[in-house]
Amino acid sequence: MKIGIVGAGLVGSTAAYALVLRGIGSEIVLVDRNEARARAEAADILHAVPFARAIRVEAGGYPELRSARIVILSAGVAQRPGETRLQLLERNAAVFEDVVPRVLERAPEAVLVVATNPVDVMTHLAARFAARAGVPSTRVIGTGTMLDTARFRALLGGCLGVDPHHVHGYVVGEHGDSEVLTWSLVKIGGNPLEEFCRLRGISLGQKERQVVDRDVREAAYRILAGKGATYYGIGAALARLVQVILTDQRAILTVCTPSLESDEWFGATLSLPRLVGGQGVLATLPLLLDASEQEALRKSAEVIREAIDSLSGP
Numbered sequence: 001m002k003i004g005i006v007g008a009g010l011v012g013s014t015a016a017y018a019l020v021l022r023g024i025g026s027e028i029v030l031v032d033r034n035e036a037r038a039r040a041e042a043a044d045i046l047h048a049v050p051f052a053r054a055i056r057v058e059a060g061g062y063p064e065l066r067s068a069r070i071v072i073l074s075a076g077v078a079q080r081p082g083e084t085r086l087q088l089l090e091r092n093a094a095v096f097e098d099v100v101p102r103v104l105e106r107a108p109e110a111v112l113v114v115a116t117n118p119v120d121v122m123t124h125l126a127a128r129f130a131a132r133a134g135v136p137s138t139r140v141i142g143t144g145t146m147l148d149t150a151r152f153r154a155l156l157g158g159c160l161g162v163d164p165h166h167v168h169g170y171v172v173g174e175h176g177d178s179e180v181l182t183w184s185l186v187k188i189g190g191n192p193l194e195e196f197c198r199l200r201g202i203s204l205g206q207k208e209r210q211v212v213d214r215d216v217r218e219a220a221y222r223i224l225a226g227k228g229a230t231y232y233g234i235g236a237a238l239a240r241l242v243q244v245i246l247t248d249q250r251a252i253l254t255v256c257t258p259s260l261e262s263d264e265w266f267g268a269t270l271s272l273p274r275l276v277g278g279q280g281v282l283a284t285l286p287l288l289l290d291a292s293e294q295e296a297l298r299k300s301a302e303v304i305r306e307a308i309d310s311l312s313g314p
Helices: 010-022 035-046 085-106 119-131 146-160 193-200 206-217 219-227 232-246 291-312
Strands: 002-006 027-031 056-059 070-073 111-114 140-142 251-256 271-277 280-284
Touching: 002 010, 002 085, 010 027, 010 035, 010 232, 027 035, 035 056, 070 085, 070 232, 085 111, 085 119, 085 291, 111 119, 111 232, 119 140, 119 251, 119 291, 140 251, 140 280, 146 193, 146 206, 146 232, 146 251, 206 219, 232 251, 232 271
Parallel strands: 002 027, 002 070, 027 056, 070 111, 111 140
Antiparallel strands: 251 271, 271 280
């Protein structure tokens, strides 16, 4: 199956590399305004194919996206050190207004996967532009807090001495400063966090939780300060999301997509645990949060709504 990637910068090219290493798809097409960059990235990634699984990797233009099953949107300007994701908004909105219609003209049946920051708002915009072509919002999915959730599980697993695959907990809301770590829902091997800590004789009090919270919330800023960009983690997240869609795996992932009018979060495109399959988002799962987490999620939704509303102004 063909996978298109629009934006062959660090995120897009790393996603392509991750797809090749995991053997996902049969063809990858890189599209970028900088055609030389796209060709170079495609050639470099193609040379890794003999060490992985046979996948065709090439650069092209929008016509080469024809019949693509999924198109990753990673086009846009890069985040600067010290710059919040929401500050990227105005600089990237114009990019999507041009890119989304051009993608859907060639691949009208594709599921759009958004990786450009600020991903919550950019996903909302992508869905708005896609709606003009008759594409339902359920086929427009942002990576949302997939990476934040992975960071949460990895850091918590380290504290507990447990493989992160067996740590179940979510980060929801905005992919950014107002995101919410759902401590009340964390389970380790089916045991609530407090019970697991009691059984193992582990102390994980408020101070330790604050350290994990800070390290999850500030991870991107620290990476940006050290090397100027983040791309390995999000590249792996994109490969996982694409795999789920291509194989109709029906996995539960903390992705973002516009909320429906019947949803309490209507007007905000925020991350929640969602059932994802071959046609995109199939369902949104309810969260039984404690009162403080519910209030924090409400505030996070408001941050996103305000950012979206700012684009509707003069």
